[in-house]
Amino acid sequence: MRLAFLGPVGTYGEQAAQRLAALEGLDAVAFIPQQGIRAVIRALADGDCDLAVVPVENSVEGGVTSCLDALWEHPDLAVARALVLPIRHALVGSGPLDAISEVLSHPQALAQCSLWLGEHLPQALQLPTSSTAEAARLVRGSRFRGAIASLEAAAEHGLEVLAHPINDVPGNCTRFLLLRRGERSHRGPHASLAFSLHANQPGALLESLGCFARQGLNMSRIESRPSKREMGEYIFFVDLELPEGAAPLDGAITDLTPLCEHLALFGAYPLTNLAAEETAD
Amino acid sequence: MRLAFLGPVGTYGEQAAQRLAALEGLDAVAFIPQQGIRAVIRALADGDCDLAVVPVENSVEGGVTSCLDALWEHPDLAVARALVLPIRHALVGSGPLDAISEVLSHPQALAQCSLWLGEHLPQALQLPTSSTAEAARLVRGSRFRGAIASLEAAAEHGLEVLAHPINDVPGNCTRFLLLRRGERSHRGPHASLAFSLHANQPGALLESLGCFARQGLNMSRIESRPSKREMGEYIFFVDLELPEGAAPLDGAITDLTPLCEHLALFGAYPLTNLAAEETAD
Secondary structure, eight states, X not given: OEEEEESSTTSHHHHHHHHHHHHTTXXXXXEEEESSHHHHHHHHHTTSOSEEEEEEEETTTEEOHHHHHHHHXXXXXXXXXXXXXXXXXXXXXXXXXXXXXXXXXXHHHHHHTHHHHHHHOTTOEEEEOSOHHHHHHHTTTOSSEEEEEOHHHHHHTTOEEEESOOOSSTXXXXXXXXXXXXXXXXXXXXXXXXXXXXXXXXXXXXXXXXXXXXXXXXXXXXXXXXXXXXXXXXXXXXXXXXXXXOOTHHHHHHHHGGGEXXXXXXXXXXXXXXXXXXXXX | OEEEEESSTTSHHHHHHHHHHHHTTOOSOEEEEESSHHHHHHHHHTTSOSXXXXXXXXXXXXXXXXXXXXXXXXXXXXXXXXXXXXXXXXXXXXXXXXXXXXXXEOHHHHHHTHHHHHXXXXXXXXXXXXXXXXXXHHTTTOSSEEEEEOHHHHHHTTOEEEESOOOSSTTOEEEEEEEEESOXXXXXXXXXXXXXXXXXXXXXXXXXXXXXHHTTOEEEEEEEEEGGGSXXXXXXXXXXXXXXXXXXXXXXXXXXXXXXXXXXXXXXEOEEEHHHHHHHO
């Protein structure tokens, strides 16, 4: 089993990949890091890998749209499982906190810790890197350089944790999807789908969403994205919660189909929320 | 007049700021670059600046959620005007294209040109920078380093344009908002608002969207975001197109209010679409 994930090794993407593989009950999995979400998708679509793990939504940054676009463009790929992973950034390094004059990390992680950095290291130079794990690798052996990365990355590179957690928003978490090739399931507690409408007019979206409400399906997320990558015509990406037992998804899809120019069910699947477990502790 | 924008100088954020100031008929504007969207918003909210320009949606990357969150958290800020700016990346430098062995840019710009880079510069090392303008500054005087940046940044730093456009998606564009302090207008061809619902249950969102449809308002965009930054409870961000003449926005808001835990109209405003003008040429 080869599983493609958004690398490099030591990022939150690898953590998610390992958790999702364990939840699927897989062992002897080779985790293959990829550069960029498109490369992860391509590795799966081209058959180089059997599974892929990609981020699809961050609670601070919002939707990771290249993942949604890829599912729209690759009808041969299906969502097998979802995982919500809490994101807890740490400042890691080898020197004392007050010796740090340069902080390295991915620009998004620097942005997610900007209030903390402004308060505790206002003079430190912020240097962008291609990932949080790469930042951890680069600060090894330096007393004046720190990295914003995960606790796992600190352990991997033998770095001390100088401060944790340092995210400005405590509830920061990311939802990841496990993708595989093959048929898209219609049965499961959660489902994701997307559709474009024949008419972009008042009430057209409303009519389409009525198809879910009539079947008692709760819409847990909706996002509109420009169709064909231009502003104006839209694709709607919807996540649904399916009540146990009944199978009303097919009914909703039957009602929805005549309203749509194109409709794609990405799959029905189980979701594990590690952020909720953490809150419950 | 002081206008805060997402810096540094030479980025698409500065282009948008200059265009929006011109559309407002302002002259003698001091353009004040800021690090990060939160800093732009803070400069306006704290009274350091009179106006702010922030990106709110990219056609490839999706919603820029920190801008939406800031409008939700700062009821004293209003949307005055919107602009859709086409994003056309160039490879800029001083050497011939085939001498380039390192390509510098913001990770998002590198990602948006990944297919082009894979085809034309597959061996080149990709180095992240904090902005496209910073990348252009860093490659000055080097024959083997190129930057992905705008034509304007190339001109500013005296660099040659080695290839243009190089984005993988030709229709790439970003919507920017001009924000000011003060009352939020109810009259204009476009409007943006957000709301959270009393009940997160089947049909609740549907009922709320019915308020717009009954008044003949077209919803041009919808995005749900986790409320209080946790997954589960949602805030819905909606953009509306308002028909000329009538003033049905107040009616829709009156209908919507009893369904909402919190409702915020960010403003009604004019929108200029430079991407559409370009397509029409």
